[in-house]
Amino acid sequence: MSEEAPAGDPGPGLDAVLRARLGGFALDVSLTAEPGEVLALLGPNGAGKSSALRALAGLVPLTGGHVRLDGRDETTTAVEGRPIGMVFQDYLLFEHMSALDNVAFGPRCQGVPKAGARARAAELLDHMDLSAYAHTRPRHLSGGQAQRVALARALAVRPRLLLLDEPMAALDASTRIEVRSRLRRLLTGFDGVTVLVTHDPLEAMVLADRIAVIESGRVVQEGAPAEVARRPRTAYVARLVGLNLFRGRGDGEAVVLDARDGEGRSGGHGAGSAHGGGPARVAVREPREGPALVAFPPRAVALYPEHPHGSTRNVWRSTVDGIERFGDQVRVHLAGPPALVADITPAALADLGLTHGDTVWAGVKASEVECYPQ
Numbered sequence: 001m002s003e004e005a006p007a008g009d010p011g012p013g014l015d016a017v018l019r020a021r022l023g024g025f026a027l028d029v030s031l032t033a034e035p036g037e038v039l040a041l042l043g044p045n046g047a048g049k050s051s052a053l054r055a056l057a058g059l060v061p062l063t064g065g066h067v068r069l070d071g072r073d074e075t076t077t078a079v080e081g082r083p084i085g086m087v088f089q090d091y092l093l094f095e096h097m098s099a100l101d102n103v104a105f106g107p108r109c110q111g112v113p114k115a116g117a118r119a120r121a122a123e124l125l126d127h128m129d130l131s132a133y134a135h136t137r138p139r140h141l142s143g144g145q146a147q148r149v150a151l152a153r154a155l156a157v158r159p160r161l162l163l164l165d166e167p168m169a170a171l172d173a174s175t176r177i178e179v180r181s182r183l184r185r186l187l188t189g190f191d192g193v194t195v196l197v198t199h200d201p202l203e204a205m206v207l208a209d210r211i212a213v214i215e216s217g218r219v220v221q222e223g224a225p226a227e228v229a230r231r232p233r234t235a236y237v238a239r240l241v242g243l244n245l246f247r248g249r250g251d252g253e254a255v256v257l258d259a260r261d262g263e264g265r266s267g268g269h270g271a272g273s274a275h276g277g278g279p280a281r282v283a284v285r286e287p288r289e290g291p292a293l294v295a296f297p298p299r300a301v302a303l304y305p306e307h308p309h310g311s312t313r314n315v316w317r318s319t320v321d322g323i324e325r326f327g328d329q330v331r332v333h334l335a336g337p338p339a340l341v342a343d344i345t346p347a348a349l350a351d352l353g354l355t356h357g358d359t360v361w362a363g364v365k366a367s368e369v370e371c372y373p374q
């Protein structure tokens with residue numbers, strides 16, 4: 001199944017190329033991670049995150065690619081033979097076993113004698129502050145406690161790869177915060193690779209060293225959380241992190257937006273289509289040539305009743321397309337082009353007296369615009 005030749009000496013950590021077909025869905029992702037690293041797979045529903053995780057586990061057959069862990073090829077290793085631990089959202093504990101026996105189960109299956117397996121399980125439960133619940137059956141545990149037992153069970157087999165699929169999705173908000181901070185501490189001390197599936201950007205930002213954004217079965221962006229947040233490459237990521245994002249072409253001092261590109265916070269409004277004769281342009285702080293992405297936060301967009309005078313180099317006449325409360329701010333959607341969102345204070349909204357369909361001028365300083373190659 002490993003069709004690609006190993007690229008030099010495969011180092012420690014994870015090196016995976018996952019190609020699979022699930023019905024009409026094609027998965028084709030490459031993932032790498034160093035030992036000790038937490039890689040989050042972030043993406044919309046149906047993007048293929050869980051399928052990628054299941055493929056790493058050996059639960060989805062590959063049509064191509066490979067899974068290498070610490071230099072060993074595990075592509076054809078059976079699920080139970082892989083050095084992995086799994087916590088899935090609906091991966092239930094064994095109801096007829098105590099928390100301790102649930103955790104000891106994996107080591108027992110690996111051939112560890114009963115006393116040794118139970119000692120390891122007790123140690124892990126202690127680490128999770130669950131010693132008092134060692135003999136409790138899962139149905140008497142809270143959701144958060146059960147999730148911690150599931151984590152202990154996954155770690156009990158001393159995995160080199162920990163797979164977490166939306167591990168906190170079933171928990172209520174306050175429990176989730178508690179489990180998340182505990183998980184963070186736990187992962188800091190784990191020297192294997194962790195791959196975490198989530199569609200919660202906050203979870204990814206808090207827990208991951210690196211994020212791989214998956215859309216339609218492909219990795220569309222990869223990088224450190226701060227980098228992904230600052231320089232999104234797709235409309236999905238821009239929406240997640242709350243940025244206005246446009247594609248275009250640099251012609252020196254400005255980026256001329258693609259006429260067809262509907263990307264932007266309001267989505268699908270055709271940012272940059274012809275308006276007043278020419279395509280929309282965004283002035284940038286550093287000269288830029290060639291295909292480029294421009295991004296700026298909604299709070300950088302100021303709204304004016306008249307064309308503003310002053311240093312603001314980006315000014316567009318636009319129409320209010322929607323107004324919504326957003327924290328202690330008000331988020332104003334502008335139809336464009338370019339279609340964008342502006343966050344202003346309730347007082348500013350009252351001053352402007354804006355309602356749906358009104359015409360307004362939107363301004364953004366070039367110094368507020370992030371511009372980077374496509």
Ligand SMILES: Nc1ncnc2c1ncn2[C@@H]1O[C@H](COP(=O)(O)OP(=O)(O)OP(=O)(O)O)[C@@H](O)[C@H]1O
Pocket residue numbers: 022023024025043044045046047048049050051052199
């Ligand atoms: N066993 C299967 N047979 C056919 N299609 C499948 C199977 N499993 C998954 N799919 C399809 O593969 C695609 C990816 O699903 P997957 O569950 O991996 O996405 P996801 O990113 O994890 O989404 P979610 O966040 O909603 O769980 C979907 O279109 C899904 O319908």
